[in-house]
Amino acid sequence: MIINHPLLGPCDAQEFTYLGDASLLHRPDGLADGAAQAFFDYAYLRDNPAGLHRELWFHEQGDRSWLVVTRDTLTHEITQVELASNVARREGRSR
Amino acid sequence: MRYSGFRIFKEALTGHKGWTPAWRDPDPQPHYDYVIVGGGGHGLATAYYLAKQFRQSRIAVLEKGWIGGGNVGRNTTIIRSNYLLDGNEPFYEFSLKLWEGLEQDFNYNAMVSQRGILNLYHSDAQRDAFIRRGNAMILHGADAELLDRAQIRREYPFLDFDNARFPILGGLAHRRGGTVRHDAVAWGYARGADQRGVDIIQNCAVTGLRIENGRCTGVETARGFIGAGKGGVAVAGNSSRLMAMAGMRLPIESHVLQAFVTEGLKPILPGVITFGAGHFYCSQSDKGGLVFGGDLDGYNSYAQRGNLPIIEDVAAEAMAILPNLGRARLLRSWGGVMDMSMDGSPIIDRTPVEGLYFNGGWCYGGFKATPASGWCFAHLLTTDQPHPTATAYRIDRFARGTMIDEKGVGAQPNRH
Structure with missing residues (x-):
């Protein structure tokens, strides 16, 4: 697979490490009510869709940036690649 | 009937x-x-x-x-x-x-063949871990036997014992393991x-x-x-x-796992053998093909097919213990979708x-x-x-x- 890095252009997926579902960007608040349940959901439960999947890839052997890659799990086709920091800010995180 | x-x-x-x-x-x-x-x-x-x-x-x-x-x-x-x-x-x-x-x-003839499984170890720490696992197996009524280099050499003389990076120091044999059709x-x-x-x-x-x-x-x-x-x-x-x-x-996440088989060869591999310094395992089917596999591709997939990097990775691991495998041609590879639990x-x-x-x-x-x-x-x-x-x-x-x-x-x- 080739991941089209937004800054570096096309890179071999071998340069990356895979983490998983992009919802992992949103770590629950450990001091909020129901934090134990929220952390259980966060750590263990996954949507695991057959089809489009937004997922985190780390450019470990490149510029060490985190990317959010939108990829079809039925075909492996990649349709969108964004910097995870941009996605996180857009979705309401401070950094 | x-x-x-x-x-x-x-x-x-x-x-x-x-x-x-x-x-x-x-x-x-x-x-x-x-x-x-x-x-x-x-x-x-x-x-x-x-x-x-x-x-x-x-x-x-x-x-x-x-x-x-x-x-x-x-x-x-x-x-x-052997858990x-x-x-x-x-x-x-x-x-x-x-x-x-x-x-x-x-x-029904399912061709259950208890030809044995040998997990190789390549370091002292790994030997200790295998001894512990072997003892756990025996305590639960399974069989386990620790083999040293000389014993393995008798059964598998063609392995690369003196690989510079991952020399074979011994192995844990599980004789009742094997393969099935x-x-x-x-x-x-x-x-x-x-x-x-x-x-x-x-x-x-x-x-x-x-x-x-x-x-x-x-x-x-x-x-x-x-x-x-x-x-x-x-x-x-x-x-x-x-x-x-x-x-x-x-x-659970769904991941793709690939496996491979070579052309049919005369009997060479008596049992199942696994590489301890990575993730590679190999056995010979009754038709003669060497059947082997290794790690997941590593990303969520429902595609029942994988990519080339893992093939290269598995082949490199194969060569580290079974150099003679390099002369065989790969006949087929396939992928299956695994329920990978947390x-x-x-x-x-x-x-x-x-x-x-x-x-x-x-x-x-x-x-x-x-x-x-x-x-x-x-x-x-x-x-x-x-x-x-x-x-x-x-x-x-x-x-x-x-x-x-x-x-x-x-x-x-x-x-x-």
Whole structure:
């Protein structure tokens, strides 16, 4: 697979490490009510869709940036690649 | 029809006109006491043991394609009982004991071959870990034997003992492990179940679960609604998709695992051999092909096919211990979709929906577990209690913090 890095252009997926579902960007608040349940959901439960999947890839052997890659799990086709920091800010995180 | 040597002899003399299909092709009835979703190894084994061991009647197995077309036809056929942890080892030892009597039990030649498994170690620390695992195996009634270099050299003289980076220092032998003809497992269970009245319904994809007042009353399928007293789901690889129909999110990711086979060769590899410094295992099929595999591709996938980097990776590991493999040509490679659970261990349990039971999360250890998985799932479906060897496989273990993590890598499914 080739991941089209937004800054570096096309890179071999071998340069990356895979983490998983992009919802992992949103770590629950450990001091909020129901934090134990929220952390259980966060750590263990996954949507695991057959089809489009937004997922985190780390450019470990490149510029060490985190990317959010939108990829079809039925075909492996990649349709969108964004910097995870941009996605996180857009979705309401401070950094 | 019972298969026997006499039967073959008789058919040979009468032009092979007496053979009948190994299982019927019935139309679905409107209601069954037990509906098993998934006509793979585990689903068929469940139906077989429900009918035979637990004497339940009116059972159906629903399969979206053809039986045995999923992971039971896509594995590397290895059976073993060499786990470390208390939650696992009794279950896998139970499974291995069932394998040992399976062919007589279901009257089908599954070519169970206990040719032994050898896990190589390449460092002192790994030797210590293997001794610990071997002791755990022996304590649970399995067999384990620590071999030194000289002993391995006698059995496997062609290994690369003096690899500069990963010299072979010894190994843990598990003599009762081995291989099985994988398709025959599905066919044998299907035939055995069919003979006991189980309806095996192929080309019958489940499209929805009918849940009324928190109770599962049946399944919507491509061939209409089928009512069910109890429903058992055994669709590893697609568990998340199916259980989403019941509103459940699972501690599971689907990943692709590749396997490979070379051209047919004369007998060279007597047993199953595994590389300790990476993830590579190899055996020789009865047709002569060297069957081998390694790690997952590492990303979520339902595609049943992988990519080239892992092929290169597995081939490099193969060359590190079996340099002679480099002269063989690769005939085929394929991929299967694995239910990778968050601790690397399976789930056999009830669900919050009454009358709906779940069997999945087999990671890439599902094939060896087939008989015990079927038995334990049938036990759970019949009695509502977990089988004594499967009490740890509860779905709530993640919330309770009682994971069964053989590799100790945590909630990272692609690392198990």
